[in-house]
Amino acid sequence: MTRVRAALEAARAATSIKQFKHWYPQYGGIFNEIRRINCTDEYNNYLTGEKNQSNINWLAGGDGYTVLTQPLIDCILQHTSEYLKMSMTSAQVMLGIMPTIVALLGPSRDEIAMLANVGRRPLLALALAFASPSAYFSRAFEYSDPAEILSQAENRHKQWRPAQPMTQLLVSAGEYIVAAAACVNVINNTRQIDQWAITSLWSDSDFLPSFWLCLGALLHIFSCVFIPCAASSYAGRIDVFRETKTFLVAAWWESSLTILHLVFGTLIFSGMLFIGSKDAVSIVGRYIAGAAICRVILMYELAGLRESLGMRGLGIKPLFY
Helix, strand or coil: CCHHHHHHHHHHHHCCCCCCCCCCCCCCHHHHHHHCCCCCHHHHHHHHHHCCHCCCHHCCCCCCCCCCCHHHHHHHHHHHHHHHHHHHHHHHHHHHHHHHHHHHHHHHHHHHHHHHHCCCHHHHHHHHHHHCCCEEEECCCCCCCHHCCCCCCCCCCCCCCCHHHHHHHHHHHHHHCCCCCHHHHHHHHHHHCCCHEECCCCCCCHHHHHHHHHHHHHHHHHHHHHEEECCCCCCCEEEECCCHHHHHHHHHHHHHHHHHHHHHHHHHHHCCCCHHHHHHHHHHHHHCCCCCCCHHHHHHHHHHHHHHCCCCCCCCEEECC
C-alpha cells in the first residue's frame, strides 16, 4: 500500500497542473467562466494530477498523453460558441505559419556560427539564437561555405563603424542590451504560451513551446561547434579547416534537423487551443520582432567583419591537408 501511495505521489509530482488557471485576454474571461460554472468536476479531477488509464476516452481522441486534460478540454469546447471556435481556428492558422515566418526573417545557423567563431561574440550569438529560435533553412544536405558569408562585394555600401574606443564600447553594450531584451521577450512569450494555452499535440504537457525554443538554440550551438573556421587575426584573413567526413555528416544532419525543427514547431503551434485571433497577432508579432532585431544586429556585425577581414574571396588558408 505504501508503494502504491508513493507511486501516486511521484506521478502527481511529475504532472504539471499549472494550465487552465491563466488565459489570453481576448476570450480568457469566457473560458474561465465556463470552467468555473460548467466544468467543475473535470477541473477538480485535473487538479489531482493523477493519470488514471481507465479514464481515457479513446472514442473522443484521448490517449496516455492527454488523459488528464482531454475531459476538461472537451467540456470547455462543448460550452464554447461556434464563433469563438472559428476565431481560435484562424489563430491556429496564424500560429502554424509563425515558425516559417520567423525562419525566413531570422539568421541562418552559419551566420550565427560566423558571429561566434570569427567575430568572437559567443554570448551575443547565444542571445540571438534564443531570440530567433527558427533558423533560416536551406535545402537538405546543403551548407554554406564559411568564406562566402564574409565575402566583400565590390559595390557593397561601406559599413559605418565608430572610430573612438568609447563609442565602440557604447555600440557594443547597446547591442548586448537590445539582444538581451529580444531574448527575454521571446522567452517570456514562450512561457506564456506554455501556461496560458493548451497544445493538442500533447495536451497534458506544458513545456512543448519551451522545448521547441531550446531545440532551436541547440541547433545554433551545434553549428558554432562544427563550422570549420576560426579567426586567426583581424589582419585580413581567416583560417578554414579542411572538410572531414565527420563534418560532412554533421552538416547533413544539421540541415535535416533544422527542417524537422520547423515541422515540429508547426505541429505545436497549429494545434494551440484557447487563443483568439487578436491574441495570436500579439504572439506572432513578438516572435517576429525578436527575429527582426536579431537580423539587424547580425547584419551589422557581419558587415563589420567583412571590412575588418577585408575578404574578397581570397586569403583563405586551409589548416589541414
